[in-house]
Amino acid sequence: MTFEKLAVDPNSKARAGKITTDHGTIETPIFMPVGTRATVKGVHQRELKEEINPDIILGNTYHLYLRPGTDILEKAGGLHKFMNWDRNILTDSGGFQVYSLSANRKIKENGVKFKSHIDGSTHLFTPEGVMDIQRKIGADIIMAFDECTPYPCDYRYAKRSMHMTHRWLDRCVKRINETDPLYGHNQTLFPIVQGSTYKDLREQSAEYIANVGAEGNAIGGLSVGEPDDEMYAMTEHVNSILPEDKPRYLMGVGTPVNLLENIALGVDMFDCVMPTRNARNGMLFTANGFINIKNKKWEDNFSAIDENAYTWVDTAYSKAYLRHLFSVKELLGLQIASIHNLGFYLWLMREARQKIIDGTFRTWKEQMVKNMNTRL
Structure with missing residues (x-):
């Protein structure tokens, strides 16, 4: 994957750029429609491509793992072929979905044990396992496994969680480096900045993530109930640390106003269920x-x-x-x-x-x- 910064607004930090992957060009800033279960709700792929015309959409690792399952996706030749989508796909790691299952999961150093929301069956997500799942899904951009902290969040918990996310990232990088893509196109791993709404933790996390040297970086753990002003403050601070020559992805955001304000702070990529849910x-x-x-x-x-x-x-x-x-x-x-x-x-x-x-x-x-x- 490559990223080219084409223009910067003279009165803000907004950037226009171009990401190139094996499935084509992504013009940024970009909003990625959410295709949770191998479909963007209520929209045929033909309408999605010809009318809405996004360069990239998002799939959900947690939901695709449960249904249809990685065996089916692998037999189909990956998610692109399964859902008849020949453009870019990004998959999240399932960390946010695990966060939302707070009553039905246990987080430990090895990973997260959780119960399926479908049938109550027990599953384990580890950093290595999530990388293997995303290899089988076959998305162009894949996310590191992280823990998404709630809001509000105790400082000590946020700090422990952030350091565990960093250790999990190291395991994700190791696993990706020792495995190969399955479907003839490359996959790019994005690490995720965490740290809740604590400036010093966000700074530590952004520095750790920047030092990984990934081809793109994400900001997680925002848009989980905090006021917009806190979201913007954290985004601005993190973006002052993340490398300018790599795309920045703010996960799970948001309203049209949120998008514009965060573009002004230097964010390039967004996703959210809001347009279809609302x-x-x-x-x-x-x-x-x-x-x-x-x-x-x-x-x-x-x-x-x-x-x-x-x-x-x-x-x-x-x-x-x-x-x-x-x-x-x-x-x-x-x-x-x-x-x-x-x-x-x-x-x-x-x-x-x-x-x-x-x-x-x-x-x-x-x-x-x-x-x-x-x-x-």
Whole structure:
């Protein structure tokens, strides 16, 4: 994998760049739609490619390990072939999902023993095992196994967890170095900065991760309930330490405003379930604000869903029709809203990229943040 920094906004730390892997080019900044179980919810791969058009999507190691299982994925020739996706894929390590299973897991130095949320069966994730699973999944970018701390988090716990994450990283690197990719394309390992919201821990972790010399780096353990200001403060501090010539991935973030503010701090890559999850609940993101399409005010509004037309659904259907679909619980409503929100997120990334190249990002970003905080 290679990364080329093409432009930096003169009034912020926002960067426009280009990542190149064996599955093609990723133009940054980029938002990665989340395909948890080998699918982006509510969206066909054809619509995903032709309408939303992301350079990369995300898969989930924990969920893919449980279903369909690594044996099926290996027989299929990897996740790309299994789900008919010929562009880039990133897989997380399952650390966040293990974190969310707090009542059903035990964390020890060797790894994490947990019970499946599906059938209660017991499993063990170790750094070595997670690397082997991601080899079998076959993603282009794979994440080191880490522990995601909760918020708020006791300082002593956060410190112990951070050091264990670093030891686990060393084991991940060793395992990757002694194994080979399975499907004819290279895989790149990203380590993850942890340390909760403690500046000194984040600094230690960022320095440790930077010294690994990986081809890209991630920031984890944020967007877990902390105020936005703390997220931004931690991101800014970590980015001041992570190498500028490597892509930076802020995991699990976030709202459109979160994305723009973190781009301004030097983040290149994002993922979040928010655009599709909120879509299924009737929330639409737009450049002028957000819409709850379930509100009665849209019942007889026959204007297009969004005149900006990020995807074909925005002008093919009216707000009144989409509200009707939600009212009668038709699945088509969830699909239309999901395509719209993902289309908007990818449009936002492309606009941000162009504004960075033009040198006008900061002014544009400040206006967009005001607009997108408006309830329509």
